[in-house]
Amino acid sequence: MAHSVSAFQAAYISIEVLIALVSVPGNILVIWAVKMNQALRDATFCFIVSLAVADVAVGALVIPLAIIINIGPQTEFYSCLMVACPVLILTESSILALLAIAVDRYLRVKIPVR
Numbered sequence: 001m002a003h004s005v006s007a008f009q010a011a012y013i014s015i016e017v018l019i020a021l022v023s024v025p026g027n028i029l030v031i032w033a034v035k036m037n038q039a040l041r042d043a044t045f046c047f048i049v050s051l052a053v054a055d056v057a058v059g060a061l062v063i064p065l066a067i068i069i070n071i072g073p074q075t076e077f078y079s080c081l082m083v084a085c086p087v088l089i090l091t092e093s094s095i096l097a098l099l100a101i102a103v104d105r106y107l108r109v110k111i112p113v114r
Contacts, residue, residue: 009071016063023059027052047104051097057090 005013030052034040065087069080 013067016067020059020063024056027055047101054094054097058094062087062090
């Protein structure tokens with residue numbers, strides 16, 4: 001049985017695919033730049049690389065899973081949970097990396113290095 005996709009779902013999928021296609025190579029470039037440049041090897045850039053790795057995982061894994069959840073057929077509870085858990089874990093890792101960067105920046109402003 002064919003599953004039709006509404007105009008809203010088509011727009012959603014298009015935007016998600018565009019975000020994934022831009023975020024994955026962009027974050028890989030960030031990781032590569034930090035790896036190649038010795039001047040970028042401090043604690044702040046360690047957090048930035050952590051965020052970039054989390055965002056590569058979000059772009060490569062979470063976005064396709066989110067599309068499957070959105071347009072996929074109705075499933076049993078445990079199979080839905082099996083798909084939803086990685087989405088939540090990887091998204092949360094990206095958010096926690098952002099939090100670490102924010103705390104690092106706050107501490108750098110509040111307690112400057114002499």
